[in-house]
Amino acid sequence: EINNGETITYFEFLTASFFYGAIKYNKNINLVESGLFHRFDATNILTKNLASVITPIGLDHTDWLPENEKTLDKIIFEKTSTLLKSIIVISKQVNHETYQKIEKNLLYNSSQKIFFGKDYSFSLNENGFIFYEDKFGGLKLPTPNLNGEFQLTNIAAAIALLRNIEKIKVTDENIKNGIKNIYSIARLQEIKSGNLKSIIKRNRLFLDGSHNSLGAQVLSQFLKKFNSDKHLIVGMMSNKQHLDYFQYFRDKEISITLVDIPNHPNSIKGTELKKKLKGFDRICYQPSINDALKNLKLKKNDIVIITGSLYLAGEILNLN
Numbered sequence: 442e443i444n445n446g447e448t449i450t451y452f453e454f455l456t457a458s459f460f461y462g463a464i465k466y467n468k469n470i471n472l473v474e475s476g477l478f479h480r481f482d483a484t485n486i487l488t489k490n491l492a493s494v495i496t497p498i499g500l501d502h503t504d505w506l507p508e509n510e511k512t513l514d515k516i517i518f519e520k521t522s523t524l525l526k527s528i529i530v531i532s533k534q535v536n537h538e539t540y541q542k543i544e545k546n547l548l549y550n551s552s553q554k555i556f557f558g559k560d561y562s563f564s565l566n567e568n569g570f571i572f573y574e575d576k577f578g579g580l581k582l583p584t585p586n587l588n589g590e591f592q593l594t595n596i597a598a599a600i601a602l603l604r605n606i607e608k609i610k611v612t613d614e615n616i617k618n619g620i621k622n623i624y625s626i627a628r629l630q631e632i633k634s635g636n637l638k639s640i641i642k643r644n645r646l647f648l649d650g651s652h653n654s655l656g657a658q659v660l661s662q663f664l665k666k667f668n669s670d671k672h673l674i675v676g677m678m679s680n681k682q683h684l685d686y687f688q689y690f691r692d693k694e695i696s697i698t699l700v701d702i703p704n705h706p707n708s709i710k711g712t713e714l715k716k717k718l719k720g721f722d723r724i725c726y727q728p729s730i731n732d733a734l735k736n737l738k739l740k741k742n743d744i745v746i747i748t749g750s751l752y753l754a755g756e757i758l759n760l761n
Contacts, residue, residue: 499655588629
């Protein structure tokens with residue numbers, strides 16, 4: 442009725458339904474992600490909020506941008522130009538240039554701005570704990586049950602956010618207990634049992650939903666800590682920057698098996714993806730996930746990683 446018979450997308454309908462349902466729970470805090478961009482996002486209808494967080498920004502979803510504006514500058518503008526006046530936490534970015542571009546775009550936003558490196562920071566201690574620091578003081582925190590340094594970046598941004606919102610009374614003990622109980626699905630998640638894990642027996646199996654160059658870079662850094670061969674099983678959506686993603690996996694210790702993502706017509710066929718990846722030595726195609734796992738030439742201590750798409754990750758969790 443409200444939409445007056447006009448076309449509405451699935452995402453717009455879900456977003457409207459969420460806000461409508463949230464009215465019943467007005468003492469809750471709503472976490473709203475603008476995952477694509479923000480300026481024209483269906484979630485960008487609020488007139489006030491408690492705070493905004495800018496997580497690491499990289500090149501992704503550029504197929505939604507005009508042909509001559511598929512740039513980092515345009516993405517940063519889309520994500521930051523319409524942020525509400527509140528508190529804005531700027532998370533650790535991939536490089537100083539990105540950080541400067543964000544700062545420039547926020548110049549005329551009168552929000553309280555909390556920048557990583559300037560207003561808060563964290564470090565991973567060699568004794569296995571995280572040291573977080575901001576204007577309120579330092580926190581010695583346990584290492585979370587999560588793989589990848591990017592998770593520490595996210596945790597630090599969350600702490601900076603919570604400690605700067607006066608309306609939310611969060612104690613140091615709340616933060617410490619929260620870190621111990623984080624469970625992240627399909628983000629460098631180790632699969633320790635199930636149908637797919639049984640195929641590779643004692644070799645370790647990880648599931649990672651990374652699908653852009655930033656995610657690939659994080660995954661690549663994670664893999665470097667293993668002194669063994671790594672075997673990537675990859676399926677991707679057709680609208681991704683495929684070559685940018687795979688540039689991080691040219692290591693001679695890495696084999697790549699390409700697969701189709703079942704049940705998702707907007708994915709790229711593994712055979713088509715293989716044609717795009719000329720110059721990769723250890724690369725092949727298998728028609729199914731099971732075939733991909735069964736045909737791996739595994740040695741003791743080799744690592745298997747299924748990655749390339751959150752859609753693929755969902756299918757993997759169902760199959761497992």
